[in-house]
Amino acid sequence: MSTLPPLREVIARHGLSASKALGQNFLFDEQLLDRIAALPGSLEGRRVLEIGPGPGGLTRALLRAGAQVTAIEMDQRCLPALAELGEAFPGKLEVIQGDALKLDHDEIMGSEPYAILSNLPYNVGTALFTRWMGGEEWPPLWTSLTLMFQQEVAQRIVAKPGVSAYGRLAVLAQWRGAAKLAMKVHRSAFTPPPKVMSAIVHVEPAAMPEGVSAKVLERVTEAAFGQRRKMLRQSLKGMPGAVEALEGIGIDPQRRAETLEVSDFVALARALS
Structure with missing residues (x-):
């Protein structure tokens, strides 16, 4: 990592700015990014899927932690910055340009177990989460989800009965999974700062109850x-x-x-x- 320039410099050199249409908000704090990458435990040698890496802030932390990363990025503007990151970590990063909602993640990951870590774009976060937690086949190939959401959405995922946040997302996350709120992230940590606070949810699959569709x-x-x-x-x-x-x-x-x-x-x- 000592050979890599600061992320702010990379963004400035490539003329990048966060796209509101794509729900982007960039994180620059490397200590915070390392803490996020550590949430699912050691990533040394593990295969990781990241959605929406943008210029590669969290990607750097994942690679620093020893992960083998596959990143799906829709924004073509970010591809050159990610390519530079791939050159700094030879053979450790594969970047796929495309819409994560339209791609088969298990197929991309070679139908082998993988962890998912992502600072999810706000406009697709809930749709991706319900996709990962849905379906009849269980357990899934993913071994854990470590995902950044708007704090309101994160609270809905981990909510318990009797509170206003409790609803479909909570049941979906908890009926055959263990969900916890792992970390809150202040809006000031992002560039540009979003209007809302964020939080990271960590989910691990649990046994699926028998006789239930x-x-x-x-x-x-x-x-x-x-x-x-x-x-x-x-x-x-x-x-x-x-x-x-x-x-x-x-x-x-x-x-x-x-x-x-x-x-x-x-x-x-x-x-x-």
Whole structure:
């Protein structure tokens, strides 16, 4: 790393600026970036997928930690800066230009286990997260998710029943995964500073409950939280058999979705699967 110029210098030389349209905000603090890279444990020799590296701030930290990094970047302006980083770490960085929402990540990573670490662009963060946590196949090839979100979104992912942040994202993250808020990041750490605070969520896959369809669970939570102020007997009436299933597993249909534990949603989805 001693041969690499400061990231600010690289950005200035390439005439880069954060794109609001792409949800970009750059991080320059190398100590902070090293702390983020350390959250999933040692990365020495591990394969890591990074989405939206931009000019390569977090990428530097990942490479410094010994990771073998594959980075997907949509912004062509950033490719020359990333190419320089690849030259500084020969054979350790592969950059793919494209839209992460349209690419098969498992295929890109060679269908072998990998960790995902990313300062996610704000405009695609939730969509990518729901994709990684969704689907019937479990456990996934990714071994952990270490992701930067707007703090409000991060709180929704780790929320517990009974609070306003609790909803579909919390159930999706927690029914077959262990999610925790690993670090808060002040808006002043970014260039340009976003209007909101940020936080990093770390998720590791857990055992998938037996007899439950992920698709059914997603439908149940979508219906229940789509009208979260209504009683479950109202919000779920559009799902055949759902109200009867509630009564069958001992859940009062007059309760609201935000009062149910994740295990209650799993039980309901199992009864409907």
